[in-house]
Amino acid sequence: MNSSRNRKIKEIIDQLTLIWKEPILFIFILLIFYFLITFVVFPIFQVVKNSMYINGSWDFSNYIAIFSKRYFVQPLINSIVLGIYTATIGTIAGFFFAYALTRTPLPFKNFFRLTITFPIISPPFVVALAAILLFGRAGSLTPWLKSLIGNYSIYGLGGLVLVETIAYSPTAFLVLYGVLQAIDPSLEEASMDLGASWSKVFSTITLPLATPGIASAWLLVFIQSMADFGNPMVISGDFRVLSVQAYLQITGMYDLPRGSTLAMLLLIPTITAFFLQKYWVSRKSYVTVTGKPTGATVKNLDWYIKLPVYGVCLLYTGIVLLFYGTIVYGSFQTLWGVNPTLTLKNYVEMLEVGKDYLYDSVFLSSIATPITGILGMFIAYLIIRKKFIGRGLMEFISMLTFAVPGTVVGIGYILAFNQKSILFPFILTGTALIIIILLIFRDMPVGIRSGIAALQQIDPAIEEASTDLGADSNTTFRKITLPMIAPAFFSGLAYGFVKAMTAISAVIFVVSGKWNLITIAILGFVDNTQYARAAAMSIILIIIILIALGVIQFLVNRIGKGVRLTTIVE
Amino acid sequence: MRKFLLIVFTIVLVFFCLNGNVLAQKKVLHIYTAFDTEEAKYYIDSFEEETGIDVQWVRLSSGEVLARIEAEASNPQASVWHAGSNTSHINAASKGLLEPYKPNTDFELPELFHADDWAWTGFYTGAIGFVTNTNFLAENDMEAPTSWDDLLHPKLKQNVALAYPYTSGTAYTTFATLVQMWGLEEALDWWEEFDRHSIFQYTQSGTACIGMVGLGEIAVGIAFSHDILAKGINAGYPVVMTFPEEGTGYEVGGLSLIKGGPEPELGKQFIDWCFTVKAQDLFQKYSRLPVNPKATVAEGSVTLDQVNLIDYDHILAGESKDEWVAAWRDRIGK
Numbered sequence: 001m002n003s004s005r006n007r008k009i010k011e012i013i014d015q016l017t018l019i020w021k022e023p024i025l026f027i028f029i030l031l032i033f034y035f036l037i038t039f040v041v042f043p044i045f046q047v048v049k050n051s052m053y054i055n056g057s058w059d060f061s062n063y064i065a066i067f068s069k070r071y072f073v074q075p076l077i078n079s080i081v082l083g084i085y086t087a088t089i090g091t092i093a094g095f096f097f098a099y100a101l102t103r104t105p106l107p108f109k110n111f112f113r114l115t116i117t118f119p120i121i122s123p124p125f126v127v128a129l130a131a132i133l134l135f136g137r138a139g140s141l142t143p144w145l146k147s148l149i150g151n152y153s154i155y156g157l158g159g160l161v162l163v164e165t166i167a168y169s170p171t172a173f174l175v176l177y178g179v180l181q182a183i184d185p186s187l188e189e190a191s192m193d194l195g196a197s198w199s200k201v202f203s204t205i206t207l208p209l210a211t212p213g214i215a216s217a218w219l220l221v222f223i224q225s226m227a228d229f230g231n232p233m234v235i236s237g238d239f240r241v242l243s244v245q246a247y248l249q250i251t252g253m254y255d256l257p258r259g260s261t262l263a264m265l266l267l268i269p270t271i272t273a274f275f276l277q278k279y280w281v282s283r284k285s286y287v288t289v290t291g292k293p294t295g296a297t298v299k300n301l302d303w304y305i306k307l308p309v310y311g312v313c314l315l316y317t318g319i320v321l322l323f324y325g326t327i328v329y330g331s332f333q334t335l336w337g338v339n340p341t342l343t344l345k346n347y348v349e350m351l352e353v354g355k356d357y358l359y360d361s362v363f364l365s366s367i368a369t370p371i372t373g374i375l376g377m378f379i380a381y382l383i384i385r386k387k388f389i390g391r392g393l394m395e396f397i398s399m400l401t402f403a404v405p406g407t408v409v410g411i412g413y414i415l416a417f418n419q420k421s422i423l424f425p426f427i428l429t430g431t432a433l434i435i436i437i438l439l440i441f442r443d444m445p446v447g448i449r450s451g452i453a454a455l456q457q458i459d460p461a462i463e464e465a466s467t468d469l470g471a472d473s474n475t476t477f478r479k480i481t482l483p484m485i486a487p488a489f490f491s492g493l494a495y496g497f498v499k500a501m502t503a504i505s506a507v508i509f510v511v512s513g514k515w516n517l518i519t520i521a522i523l524g525f526v527d528n529t530q531y532a533r534a535a536a537m538s539i540i541l542i543i544i545i546l547i548a549l550g551v552i553q554f555l556v557n558r559i560g561k562g563v564r565l566t567t568i569v570e
Numbered sequence: 571m572r573k574f575l576l577i578v579f580t581i582v583l584v585f586f587c588l589n590g591n592v593l594a595q596k597k598v599l600h601i602y603t604a605f606d607t608e609e610a611k612y613y614i615d616s617f618e619e620e621t622g623i624d625v626q627w628v629r630l631s632s633g634e635v636l637a638r639i640e641a642e643a644s645n646p647q648a649s650v651w652h653a654g655s656n657t658s659h660i661n662a663a664s665k666g667l668l669e670p671y672k673p674n675t676d677f678e679l680p681e682l683f684h685a686d687d688w689a690w691t692g693f694y695t696g697a698i699g700f701v702t703n704t705n706f707l708a709e710n711d712m713e714a715p716t717s718w719d720d721l722l723h724p725k726l727k728q729n730v731a732l733a734y735p736y737t738s739g740t741a742y743t744t745f746a747t748l749v750q751m752w753g754l755e756e757a758l759d760w761w762e763e764f765d766r767h768s769i770f771q772y773t774q775s776g777t778a779c780i781g782m783v784g785l786g787e788i789a790v791g792i793a794f795s796h797d798i799l800a801k802g803i804n805a806g807y808p809v810v811m812t813f814p815e816e817g818t819g820y821e822v823g824g825l826s827l828i829k830g831g832p833e834p835e836l837g838k839q840f841i842d843w844c845f846t847v848k849a850q851d852l853f854q855k856y857s858r859l860p861v862n863p864k865a866t867v868a869e870g871s872v873t874l875d876q877v878n879l880i881d882y883d884h885i886l887a888g889e890s891k892d893e894w895v896a897a898w899r900d901r902i903g904k
Contacts, residue, residue, distance in 0.1 A: 071899050137787035155771055237771040238904065248774060252737035253895070254633030335806050337785040353608065419641060427647070430628040512628045516607055524606070527774070528801055529781020 012389070022473055029388055032379060036397045038423045039441045043412025044404060047267075050260035050415055062261040072245075072258075076265050079226050079242040082157065083269070086164040087222035093165060094172025094217055095210075096312045102180040103188075103206075104306055106313065115317045117170045118324070121545050123502045123519050125230030126538045127163040129526055130323040132235060133330050133535075135159070138337045140326075155237025163231050166320060168224045172217035179213030180206075198305050212281050219277040223270045227405030229505035230519070234526050242266040243407040243505060250411060250509075260415070263408040274403030331535035346536035354521060354537055361518040362544065364432060365500035368439035372500075373493040375440065376447020377485065381477065383448070384455040385463065395448075402445040406505025413438055414509050430512040438506055443496040450495075454488030455481070487556055494552040501545055598624045599836040600647060602635045604654030609856050614652075616852060617843055623836055632658040632739065639667050639828055649831030650840050651824070655739045657888030659690035659824035664889075669827040671838055675845040675862070683822055683861050692822035693844050694858040696796040697813065697877050698744050701780050704808045706789040714812040715790060718748070718760070721768050729789040730768040731779040734904065736895045739821065740776025744792050746887040747819030749894055751880055758901045765902050772904060777801055784809050794821060795872050799857035803870060811872065817880035823858070 052058050066072040097116050100106045119127060134141045135154040145152070152158070183206070191201045229243045236244060242262055250259035334341045351358075376398075382388070383395045401409065417428035428434040458481070466476040504519045511520055518541055525534035603610040607629050614625050630638060632654035639646065639662065651659065651668075662668050663685060672688040673679075683692035700721075702714040710725050721730055733741035748757040770788045773779055779791030780798055784807025791798075795811060802809040825844055827837050843849050850865035857868040867873060887894075 069899070071903050074903075136785075138785040233774065240904070244774070248734070248737045251631050251634065252734070252774075253892075254631070254637050256637070338807055418638065514626070514628070521607075524608075527778050529778065529785060530805075 011387070014387070025386070025473060028378070029382065029390075029394075032375075032382070033390065033394065035375075035441075036394065039437055040397050040401055042421075042423055043409060043416040044267075044400075045412075046415035047260045047263050047408055047412045050257055050411075051264050054257065062257050063264075066258065066261050066265070071240075072262070075240045075242045075245045075262070078157070078239055079266065080269060082160055082164070082239075082241060083222045083226040085157070085161045086168060086225035087218045089161060090165045090169035090221040090225075091172045091176075091214060091218045093169040093312075093316055094174075094176050094221075095214065096309060096316070097169075097173050098176035098180050099206075100309050100313050101177060103185070104301055104309060106310060112313055112317060115320050116173050118320065119167050120170045121498050121502075121549070122324075122542050123230065123522065123538055124167055124228065124504060125234045125523065125526065126327060126542075127166045127323055128159075128231040128234040129531065129534055129538070130326045130330075131159055131163050133326050133336065133531060134322070153237065155235055156239040159235045159237075160232060160239060160241075163235060164225050164228060166323060167228070167231065168221045171224060172221050175217040175220060176210065176213050179210050179216075183209045198302065215281045216277050219273045219281065223273050223277075223403065226266065226270050226273075227407070227505065229405075229407055229508070230523065233523060243405060246407050246411065247508070250414075256411075256415065260411055263405070263411050266405050267408050270405055271403045278399070327535045327538055330532055331539050333532045336531040336535075346532050347540070350533060350536045350540060354518065354540070357516055357518040357521040358540065358544070360515055361501055361541075364435050364439065364515065364517070365497055368436045368443070368500050369493055369497045371436075372440045372443045372447050372496045373489055374447075376444050376449075376492060376496075377451040377489050379444070380448045380451025380455055381481065384452055385460065385481075398448055399445050401441055406442070406503070406507075409438065409442060410506035410509030413506070429510065430514070432515045434510045435507055435515055435517070438510055439500045439503060442503065442506055443499045446495050446499065447492045450488045450492035451485060454485040458484050490552055490556045494549055497548055497552070498545055501541065501548075597622075597836070598626055599649060599833050599840060600831070601625060601627045601650040601652050601837075601840065602638065602648050603627050603629055603652040604632045604635060605629070605652070610652070612855065613844075613849070613852055616849070617840060620848075621839065621843070623839070625840075627652075636662055640665065643667060643830075646828050646830045646832065649828055649833045649837035651826045651828055652840075652844075653823050653825070655743070655884075656690060656692055656822040656824035657739075657884050657891070659826050660685070660885050660888045662826070663687075663689035667829055669829040669831070669834070671827045671841060673838075673845050674842045676847075677845075677863055679845075679861065690824045690826040691841070691845075693825045693850075693861055694796075694823040694853055695820055695861065695874055696794040696859055697820040697872070697874060697879065698740070698747060698792065698818045699795045699798055699811050699813045699872070699877075701783050701791045701793055701798040701802050701809050701811055703783050703786050703789050704810055705786060707810075714810050716812050716815050718814050718816065720814075721764060721790065723768075726768050726789055728768070728770045730764075730791070731770050731773060731782055731788045732792040733774060733776045733778065734772045735898050737774050738776035740794055740797070741772075741792070742891065742895070743794075743819050743821055743887070745898060746890075746894065747817070747880060747882060749890075750819070750883060750886070751817055754894065754897060758897060761898070762901060765904075780809070781805075781807070783807070796853075796857040796859060796868075799868065799870055800855075804857065813872070813877040815878060817878050819882045820874060820879055822884065 051062050052060065054061060094116075097112065101109050101113060106112065131154055133139055135145060135152075136142065137153075139154070154162075187209075188201050188205050191205055192198075196204075227243060228241075229247065232239075232241045232244045233247075242265060246259050246262035246266060249255050249262055253259075330336055331346055332342045332344070333339070334343045334345065379394065379398050383391060413434060414429060417424065417434055420427060428437070462484075463476050463480055466480045467473070471479065502519060503517070504523065507517055508520055508523075511517055518537065522534050522537045522541070525531075525537065601614075603614070605613070610627065610629055614627055617623070618625055628648070635651055635654060636658050639648070639651065642648075651662070659668070668689040670685070670688045672684075673691055679691060683695070684690065700715050706712075706729075707714060712723070712725060715721055715723070715726075732744060735741040735745040745757065745761070748760065751757070752760065768790075773782075777793055777797045779788070780793050780802040782788050783791045784802055784805065795813075798809070798811045803811065825841055827834065827841060831837055845862055847862055847864045850860035850862040853860045854866060854868040857871060859867065859871060859873060
């Protein structure tokens, strides 16, 4: 007892001695804390404060007002219902694909993997745009679908679930793919060799082992669906969801307190889901990391197993291809729905009208991405390799932005930075800097996560050896750690760039006339029903992202042993 | 590690310096504009080109501008508030945030288009109208609606769209027009029926319904005449524009000098420029109605004297917005 306390005290003293042992490190830790508090905690605090702090005192009158109006309560219910539907269907779809790719001899695996993960690199509302072009009241497949199922409207819950499933099942897929790949197939093989039927093996081995992964995938899709802004903005119709309502309350009514309160209602379920995922579900993981790649095995499955799995994969892939194909086709039409003559006009016009937006998007993302990567890697390094007071807090704060919906962050940023404060004595609204900072801190969890993943794979003994041989912490980091984490660093960079280029829910609050982004411009075109232009602009955006990914992949291949870019999205 | 952290640090520092307040610039005018980005850029670029003055502008919705200049009242960051419906300018004037200024114009600005004390001036107008798909009319052998009650036609069941009155100035002007014509209760009664029978869906933005009508997603939309012309007819959609005979409302686009703004002289120069024939001619591209009688009106425009305008009280509409919108949401429940 006494000795453990002594050890603790000694540890604290050790950590305190850091100040003079490694003063630069200490300064950087302080600096990072300052950044995290100013750009992560402070904006969220502003939202909380704005929803509860009225005329100099704390009260709940905004919450009472909101819960007493059905037009405010309905969006909350709608968002949760939407989240549940999307998470459930998205997880099922993701599981089908993960199972097909890891457990069956599905042909063209790379093609299927590419197709299901493709929505990750496209702007979030592109799928919604395609859904309108295909199934809207004047859509190209509408007459056919109407003859099948009768009258319907794509605007609303059904349409939203459809597009969000396509947009977010990649998340579920990547989680489940990782989980199923990590479950040693020899367990299932042994069971089968002993005579168990497929369904017996599946229900008593595969499914139970994958359950934490399934729960994890479900919760992550639930968070993404609740926080989604782009798709509901385009296709929700009268099905009002919280993220859009909070935005409208602020930009339409300039009612910051109520808007903040709606944002808080959005924050509570997503953050709950996040903590369930992070601290409960992921602890229950049965995945055994052996260090040697288990690899997928191909078993002799019966046709009645393979056929439905293949069928679902084929159907789903067909739908994804149909949606993106429609965008490509639509981008060449003169005036969608009225004049279908094929033309290049949209591209020419978009490169003229949209070149400023494109330039801004690429410029701001290019500045934000490396900083995200470096800062994320540095924080990951501190968290994994260094001992200092507040380490747990640093990890907690830096991961927080993942759970906070973009709408909340955006509102927090305008509240926090349209005035001078002690923390940050400049007005930031309307500048490029606010967009860059927002992008950096929104995407940082990605950088940190890939950094942590990479660092955990490197035996600290290697770094200890370097230190023992007399190198200080800087040299060790630069000469030993850095080269080993470079591939993960670049993968994080790639995903960060994609996220920055396709961001919308948070940045829509901080863009200005001088600095605007292509995603918001596309949303504007959709809003004005200039669908062909919006489609052309989306294609240009996707091409730019693909080029950037190609460049980064090239760098990765030169530096490290080919890390697949898509695998870093947890 | 030290070196590359230093680089990061320098990059961050440089960016802090590059932005706004730190570096002093030459002849710069700061304005807030409520036009859409693309449109704002069109006008402001023209001003910059003509005068050589560098304009730093931020695009915000009217509500945001109002809140921003209120928050900055002790230390205003911009000199001019460009565009946005005059109801919000009236609101700002009543809070003493605006500096009265009578612009130098080569024509007499009608009384309707400026504050009594010149705290704000109106530099374009447009009336609320109906936009209807002509294919729909032909198929159903119908005439385009010419009265508010025409919107309740049986064939228009779930076939009409406009924005939410709390998200769009267009839809709010529509609702405020009905309230001023009929009184709040009767307007709500009418709208309840309208909502139940005719509404297909509400949109976020005031102009979204025009494209929906053009595509045939719905039959009728309600929007400002300049938007119907620019985004419907001129975009090539098969649509026609009509107006309610019993009366319609209109908007006046406001322009004002912010009290205590950093560049009052440049601000006045900008306001004067907005009323010149050249500047007013630019409105043709977006089909807004100019207030300068010498300016060219966009082809196909319907001017205010060609429609039956109600005696729309902008001050009342501005001051009652919160109350009327709350009443609307309570009744309609959306």
